[in-house]
Amino acid sequence: MYLSKSGYVGVWSCPKGAWIGRYHPEVLPQDSNRQARFRVGSEVGDLARGLFGPYVIVTASRDGDKPDLGQMVENTRTEMEKGTGVICEASFSWEGLFCAVDLLRKEGDGWAIYEVKSASDGYQDKYIADVSYQKYVLEKCGVRVTGVYLVCIDTSYILGPEGLDIHALFRINDLWEQACWEQENVPAVLRMAERILECADEPEMELSEICRDCELFSFCTRDLPRPNVFDLYRLQRKKMMDYYHQGLISFAELDRAGVIKNATQKRQMDHFLKDLGTYTEPEKIRDFLSTLSYPLYFLDFETMQPAIPFCVGTHPYAQIPFQYSLHYIEREGGELKHAEFLAESGTDPRREIAEALCRDIPRDACVTAFNKAFECTRLKELAGTFPEMAGHLLAIEGNVVDLLTPFQKGWYYKKEMGGSFSIKSVLPAICPSDPDLNYHSLEGVHNGNEAMNLFPEIQYMEAADRERARENLLAYCRLDTLAMVKVWEELRRAAKADHSTGK
Numbered sequence: 001m002y003l004s005k006s007g008y009v010g011v012w013s014c015p016k017g018a019w020i021g022r023y024h025p026e027v028l029p030q031d032s033n034r035q036a037r038f039r040v041g042s043e044v045g046d047l048a049r050g051l052f053g054p055y056v057i058v059t060a061s062r063d064g065d066k067p068d069l070g071q072m073v074e075n076t077r078t079e080m081e082k083g084t085g086v087i088c089e090a091s092f093s094w095e096g097l098f099c100a101v102d103l104l105r106k107e108g109d110g111w112a113i114y115e116v117k118s119a120s121d122g123y124q125d126k127y128i129a130d131v132s133y134q135k136y137v138l139e140k141c142g143v144r145v146t147g148v149y150l151v152c153i154d155t156s157y158i159l160g161p162e163g164l165d166i167h168a169l170f171r172i173n174d175l176w177e178q179a180c181w182e183q184e185n186v187p188a189v190l191r192m193a194e195r196i197l198e199c200a201d202e203p204e205m206e207l208s209e210i211c212r213d214c215e216l217f218s219f220c221t222r223d224l225p226r227p228n229v230f231d232l233y234r235l236q237r238k239k240m241m242d243y244y245h246q247g248l249i250s251f252a253e254l255d256r257a258g259v260i261k262n263a264t265q266k267r268q269m270d271h272f273l274k275d276l277g278t279y280t281e282p283e284k285i286r287d288f289l290s291t292l293s294y295p296l297y298f299l300d301f302e303t304m305q306p307a308i309p310f311c312v313g314t315h316p317y318a319q320i321p322f323q324y325s326l327h328y329i330e331r332e333g334g335e336l337k338h339a340e341f342l343a344e345s346g347t348d349p350r351r352e353i354a355e356a357l358c359r360d361i362p363r364d365a366c367v368t369a370f371n372k373a374f375e376c377t378r379l380k381e382l383a384g385t386f387p388e389m390a391g392h393l394l395a396i397e398g399n400v401v402d403l404l405t406p407f408q409k410g411w412y413y414k415k416e417m418g419g420s421f422s423i424k425s426v427l428p429a430i431c432p433s434d435p436d437l438n439y440h441s442l443e444g445v446h447n448g449n450e451a452m453n454l455f456p457e458i459q460y461m462e463a464a465d466r467e468r469a470r471e472n473l474l475a476y477c478r479l480d481t482l483a484m485v486k487v488w489e490e491l492r493r494a495a496k497a498d499h500s501t502g503k
């Protein structure tokens with residue numbers, strides 16, 4: 001059996017997930033998040049190579065870009081014999097087990113393993129499993145391992161005007177004790193890997209609490225009725241699993257058992273089971289709409305979260321706004337107008353976006369956002385960064401009304417929303433057949449994560465691709481605020497009804 005470091009961690013995390021990766025790789029999501037995680041991991045890994053001075057990289061390839069593992073093992077042996085201080089991708093192989101150590105550092109009469117992660121939490125169990133496997137393989141290869149460390153990002157680091165300080169950006173956690181302790185489990189995981197990965201039959205595996213966050217959740221629950229207990233609005237994880245294990249899976253089963261008491265969750269089940277129409281509470285919606293006034297603005301930001309900060313005064317993974325869309329109506333019955341801003345990729349966008357906001361939104365305008373905490377926090381951060389614009393930005397922030405409120409409070413519901421009140425669920429429920437209001441018809445960018453992943457890439461693109469990417473970003477963000485306008489129009493219609501409906 002051949003097993004790599006990531007293969008080992010895969011089996012350790014979930015044997016079924018590892019089996020799917022080997023026998024059904026086609027079901028692994030190939031979304032931009034996965035690619036972005038990979039890209040960020042490489043960038044962070046490359047940067048960390050300079051932590052201990054000069055280093056040698058032992059990677060080798062053949063037939064184009066296929067890694068030549070045998071050559072890498074050979075190169076590592078040569079560098080170790082030479083006594084090279086830091087070896088990057090130091091490679092070892094023992095009876096089919098392979099691992100490449102991110103940084104192998106000479107330490108007295110032995111060698112220390114440094115595993116680099118782009119995460120901020122360096123003590124996750126899966127990281128301990130990862131370094132334990134590396135220690136195990138190296139020791140089987142006869143290497144004297146004297147230290148095991150995990151290099152991760154320190155999110156308290158703030159980029160100063162003097163530039164990036166990698167010694168302050170990275171935090172080094174000593175995992176020696178944890179790795180020694182966990183290493184006892186390595187043979188058992190290897191036996192499990194052999195049993196699971198050598199057999200083409202899908203392993204039986206009970207769902208557990210961690211499954212809800214797994215990218216293979218849809219595959220592993222493909223035989224369950226839809227919708228089911230996992231789709232209920234904000235049901236606690238523990239309760240979800242309890243009901244699931246009691247066989248209360250479909251909405252009909254949950255309804256018969258009478259275990260769901262929460263009003264929003266009950267409404268979600270009722271509307272599905274009884275195929276009810278739109279539920280509204282017109283009076284509450286009217287009260288909500290009376291808090292809005294003209295000129296009326298609909299605002300939405302897109303942000304990026306660079307792991308390695310490049311904007312002075314920001315920390316790793318800070319939310320940096322680079323784009324907004326703004327629909328607005330100046331007076332009752334007035335024309336719907338639009339303004340937008342999109343920064344140049346590769347630059348610090350904050351001053352320009354702050355100036356554009358002050359130009360586009362009057363201080364006393366009524367501004368709506370969908371889930372306003374996000375927009376308000378960005379506005380406050382910009383105000384803190386640019387004191388000369390703080391008065392205007394904080395005035396905008398103070399005027400923001402949350403369009404999510406009527407949905408979150410349960411004053412408006414349609415079964416098509418399922419258990420989510422995000423704009424991506426609300427829009428298709430209220431405007432199901434307009435192709436211009438369909439996120440799926442957009443090109444390239446369909447959600448905030450795709451926008452976040454695409455924007456930093458634009459700076460490296462050819463001119464034509466760059467233009468197309470910018471158009472896609474603009475179209476996506478524009479649809480977000482147009483969706484908000486449609487939501488507001490629908491609420492106005494609902495407010496005119498005489499009484500509650502569809503309960």
Ligand code: SF4
Nearest residue numbers: 014017211214217220
């Ligand atoms: S959903 Fe659960 S069982 Fe399926 S692969 Fe993920 S963690 Fe494993």
